[in-house]
Amino acid sequence: MQGTAPRTALQTAFFGAVQAEARARLVLIRGEGLDGISFQLTGRHVAGRSTGSILFPDDAYLSPRHADFSLEDGRLYVQDAGSLNGVYTRLREPARLEDGDVFLAGEELLRLQLADFGGSLVAEDGTHFFASPMPAHPWRVTQVLEGGRPGLCVVAQGRSLVIGRERCDIDFPQDRFISGRHCRVDFGPGGALVTDLGSRNGTFVRVRERRPLVHGDYLFVGRQLLRVELS
């Protein structure tokens, strides 16, 4: 850990960085047996399975170099370092989703898919295809299972889909971490939005580009859930 530069030569010397005022830290909320540990952030840090100062060597869902953190002028930023599984931040307000974007609700990794269900039902030889009824709305939410296989796919019956444990448009009754009504995806002319419905554990969206973090933010890095504390 590197302390910040001494402000004046005449000030009392501290015992290094140990005594330095913490500007930022990440507290592990839920992870692989290291719950409660915190990581002081003082500059640039790399999180990963085998590289960097924020190491989770037992979490195979982390890429060797997974995410970059940087503290600049009192603001903390996070950026995906080209990881396989990405970095997720908890929603504070509705977030836009593009086609293919993924988000987390409880333990479920979900993907928004826009689909043109209005494809031709007539083959080249003039034969009509005898198919299931065509959905009226051109988007769906797909579950991505561990290992990358697609799971459940639910086509919207309207402009929104509510996701939760029961009596929602998409139910995950076996997920202990999802709330009864967890989040909602809305689709309109301006695109798709995902909104958390006051869930206990929150809804997370994948970080697409470098973005600032604020005090109280939560992050998923691999299986690790981290809380951001800034002073």
Place this chain on the structure above:
Amino acid sequence: MIICPHCARDNEDHYKFCLGCGTELSKLAGAPPPPARPSVVVARAVPMPTGGVRSPQPVATALPVAAPLPVATALPVATPLPVATALPVAPARVVVGFDDAQPFDPTVDSVPGAEPPAFDVPPLSPPAFEVSVMEAPAFDTPEAGVAALAEPAGISIASPLVVPTTPGLPPASREPPPPAEAPMGRKPSEPPGVPLDPPTVPPAGRAFEDPFAEVVPRVIQVSPEAADEPPTDGPQREEPPTDQAQGVDLEDIPLPTRPPLGRAEATVVGEEPGFDLHPSLVSVVREAASRRCPACKSAVPEGFKFCGVCGSRYEPAAISTSPVLRARLVLIHPDGREGDAFDLPAGECVVGRDVGPTVFAEDPFLSPRHATFSSGPGRLSVRDEGSLNGVFLRLRDEIELMHRDLFRVGQQLLRFEDMRHVRPVVQPANDGTLVFGSPARGTWGRLAALVSVETVAHVWTLVGPQVSIGRERGDIKFPQDGFVSGAHCIVSTRQGRFFLSDQGSTNGTYLRVKGEQTLNEGDLLLLGQQLFRVVIG
């Protein structure tokens, strides 16, 4: 004298049918007979010659009946054709078809919260029709006939098709199949490899107008008159020899517009046609007297050794003994009636939009060459010819599911996917990182709803030893599909294998046929948008 235009035989002026060949002579007089409705096929006229029909309906005047029967003119049987009109029986619910024209209305044809509306199929087992006319023995005296026929209806049809769709009950009784029918329609034995003549069914007889109107099942009502059923055993056994039945005699008779044969009665056959029978019965007799002259195809009454028309010798010994299964497909109309029957020739018969009977040509959901039926010794089978929509067979027992098998539940076209063969949408990295995602929880398969050839809309995951599918109950629910039963079918897994079984659903579960599929009596086949029942005679 009227000279028959068909066989040139002289006939008395009052004859309506040619004595020699049965051609309708009244046509020459101008009055065309009412068009035969192909699906209405009750041979009610049969017992007339001996006892006269005793039914609630008045009887035609000209009947040569001695008994003092109530006489009137409005007999529906009075048409020359041996076809009965619709029986005045209350329509029965049930049966099949596909309809899209009307959205599912839960207030119609269904009990709320109960079984779905009757997009129903007749029972898998062939309905055991009982057409009393068929079974009526020859009456020795008019009195006997009258007494025996004093039933309220001259024909009593006890058909499982008429089974009410009591909610929750599986369809109909599983009666043993009716006795095999001897003559398959009017084609006792097709020469091998000769395709069927295209039936000249009036298109109006079918209700498929809009090709897109058939994408989803249609709620249908069945009339009990759907007795287009293989008639019973009996005198039809004396069918013409194979070599005499090369279809020539069919030229003047559009096959599908005729009622199936076999309605003939022994009593009629024994008569000399045309002499003392009412003209309306002559055609019955003509059909009944299936003995035909090898030379001129004229009917040869039983007991005659020479053709009365051309004098050729009649050889009754040459009866076909072909070991090949003779089978046919009985169309199940959108309104639930059983309609035309298509005889499948021995050997192979390709059907599709461009080949085979015209009923196939009118179906835009059939590929130009859709499927091949093969009738071999002791075996009837069907093979998909790489068609777009395939051939679907209604499940009887549990079957094993393989990856990408297709089956139909209600309006849904579902594809089973073995999870071991489902390709990841996120490719793993080569640095040892695992792909993050939802817990798999032992998911072993998926069911994908196909909305176009390769477009998947909805997908359900399969977890646990078995997954039930139903409209209201079950792990996978189709609350908006009125053609799915409350508890419809079950997909299950055992020892790494996968199975599908119907749960006694009203409308059945259909599996797409792969390879060469053997067919059995009573099997229900979905070809394009049409449903057929397999009848093996």
